[in-house]
Amino acid sequence: MRRRLALPAFILLFAAMTGCTPTDSPDADVDSTEADLTIDPALLERAQDLTQRFILVDGHIDVPYRMTEYEEDITQATEGGDFDYPRAKAGGLNAPFMSIFIPADRQEIEGSAKILADSLIDMVEGFVERAPEKYAIATSVDDVRRQKEEGLISLPMGMENGAPIETLDDLRHFYDRGIRYITLTHGRDNRICDSSYDDTRTWKGLSPFGEQVVDEMNRLGIIVDISHLSDSTIFQVLRRSKAPVFASHSSARHFTPGWERNMSDELIKAMAERDGVIMINFGSSFLGGEYQQEGRALSQRIDQYQTEHNLDPRSAEGALYRERQRKLNPVGTFRDVADHIDHVVALVGVDHVGLGSDYDGVTALPAGLEDVSTYPNLVAELLKRGYSDEDIGKILGGNALRVWSGVERVAQELQQGM
Ligand SMILES: [Zn+2]
Incomplete structure (x- = not known):
């Protein structure tokens, strides 16, 4: 089913605030079909209360990557981007995993991926140094719980792409620097395993080195993140890992048939049997096959406009243009994310x-679901669909923290030779 949105009231408001009307923009995707985005105010109020009360963990936020494009001070309200301190507070967010993202081209030059990873970790430490009254690094489940009580937003770190891991000693180095999950690869096969985006299938799953990496991650207490991996890699990880795993930012393939980046029902079941968690990606292209073309078209229109108007995407002007276009052109609605949650719950339960x-x-x-202030909209939808407060606590963060605790426990046992 194809659902196109007319511009809802909040976007017109946004346009008025930014001094830009949708008709100013040749690219605004106006359609006559009105999607109903109304939320019952009483449910929204309850949802806001729940997001503030429960620990909210988000498995993957690309703030460091965004800062490499165009820097803003995320300890204050920012004009661009999806994350800043005031919006995170408003949304009830407690523990956004900061993505230490290593593009695949860094794999080619020895040492280069590691240098980038260290510099991105420095950057996250810099956020905390700039505002220690707002942010704190979290390297354990206890840190996340304690820092919530202290009113701090925890910044745990996950490395997206294991390319910086050239030897097992590198795992120790990044554990010591605070990395608590590693997405084994990203857009291409690397020395650890095969990627869902790469048809080469270099290893037909995990490489022999990759098997050692999984073992050592178990021993140290680093969560194995199965997002971005090929199906055979995921099955091999599930067989190999002694600790539960999660998918830090993947959705259900049921809604995007044939797209390996999302998880099939079979994989979701196999992962749940090992006590894992799939953390639903909000990106429109993850939510429905029909949205992928729309999302691509939006990116192309933005690129084309920037080229034609000599707007450097890395400049403030270029970045803000992109932000405006994204907000004028939402693809899908928050209800689509609730559909993914329903699907997983029907398959394997709410845990x-x-x-x-x-x-x-x-x-x-x-x-x-435009940015980190909007989680309550999704929670209101879940309440409408009959989820209990307890279920919502699990979805918001309880399940992710259970996996992390499981990984901590297994590490302790392995280190004690149990
Ligand atoms: Zn990713």
């Missing part, structure tokens, strides 16, 4: 689903 928005990492986002 195996969480949130991994991919904020600051995707171009097209659904209406009602």
